[in-house]
Amino acid sequence: MSEKVLMKGNEALGEAAIQAGCRHFFGYPITPQTELSAYLSKKMPKVGGTFLQAESEIAAINMVLGAAGSGVRAMTSSSSPGISLKSEGVSYIAGSDVPAVIINVQRGGPGLGSIQPSQADYWQATKALGHGDFQLFVLAPSTVQEMADFVALAFETAEKYRMPAMILSDGMLGQMMEPVVFPDATEVHEGDKSWAASGHKNQRKHNVVNSLYIEAKDLEQKVVERYQRYELVKANEQRSESYLTEDADIVVVAFGASSRVSRSAVNAARAKGIKAGLFRPITLWPYPVDALEKTIGTAKKYLTVEMNMGQMIEDVRLAVNGRKPVEFFGRTGGIIPTPAEVLAKIEEMAK
């Protein structure tokens, strides 16, 4: 399907999974993510794939672990409360060095929260989605086209570093519709799968996919080796977009839906003669500190705009490291900040 069509973000994620060669999807419905599952339930059987609605989120993520452990591209998706349920499985996936893709179409929290859009799972995605020493590769799309583009990237990166990858979306991006185009024939670049438990046919030593280590020193060695890979991810995989930041006095830092709002506010501030710019992290882990560093010489102040009580601001403060003030504006509970609200904050900071 190379022609341009209108898709909801959730549907684009589903189609992108198919285009990326994913033929194993395991999920459990939850608003505002359900269109993704609905799309794949229609499409997977037509391409000879498996769509399975599991009995719970916990079952679904463990099916992903099993399928991915056999070397196939496997994916699950959910929204915030469902992602919490999957956290044990995600930790096992990381501990087993298995590549897999997890999609979170965030809604308000904590608890059952709301079904409206939110970015309150930033900490969960970048710091602690499950127990133990591990990281996820986290991508934050801000358009439906990026939803379409990032699924293959998530699989490729997950396979390259043998780690779980997450696409951190939100209800607004999932539900809204935009024109999107898929490449004519997506080339699928699958990573090395020689580690997979895919049947040795008496030709090689059997592979083990496992996260249990009886000896502490074995586990430590494994974790240290994993962290060496994370250093490579940090060095090679940072992604971001800088918009009007070269001469900006006020650099707004925002990702996902709040970056769309912030871009409008930055344009409006420029129209009023305020030198504002937008720095948009595309990878949330690894955080794009190298590109952010490039703004430190010219920026006078930073403003993070988030749909939460202030989570990413900690990573911006770590990167800025006290050299410039970093302020915050956000709405939470499922409310999206308006461009006018962000503009008012920029104007206040410009005084």
Added chain:
Amino acid sequence: MTEQILNSLKNFILVTGHYGCGKTNFTMNLALDYAKAGRKVTVVDMDLINPYFRTSDFKGVLEEKGIEVITPVFGGTNLDIPSLPASMYGIFEKKDVVIIDVGGDDAGSMVLGRFKPQFDTVDYDMLYVINRFRSLSTDLDEAIEVLGEIEAVSGLKPHYLINNSHMMAETGQAIYDEGKQFAEMISEKTGLKVLCHTLDKELYDKGIVIPDADDSIYPIEIHVKTIWQKQKMVQI
């Protein structure tokens, strides 16, 4: 144009179609235009499957114009389990215009089946909204398949096609022409008349899209938008 379209419809209007084809935006326009023409309008949000971008979200805008809005219990709130209020049965007693915004696809239209005995007692027009550029209804077979599924679950017969083909901000003459051609092909295959081709008022007024003289055009406002589209403070 608009007046002709309003006058050709019966008092009871059902708006159905594929998920995301523009039913809610069409309903909003129809309701506001009927109200402008002095009619007493009731809008019924019968969408039980869509969490965002619903008629319930525009309750204030509609009520301001004297339009009665009946929404699912919890519609527009955070609760994920909408259900129909008892007042839904009262709509069959209304004397003037009643517009029902139905949920997308067969899943969304299923709720109509429950009211089939009531619908049989009133004179209604069921509209099938199409957008040539909406994923999963971009070819004839897909669009006709969805129509068949809606008929099957609702037990009701469609009367008109509404061509709502667009590509959002990228809509231009080529998109319009292709959408129109698509609608005419569906019309030929299904025997349903195309009641109108919708067109963004801005594109129509500025002459960015110029329809043929005999096209039945319905110029519409775009109500269903994201917050950053609503508050576009400067044009870039």
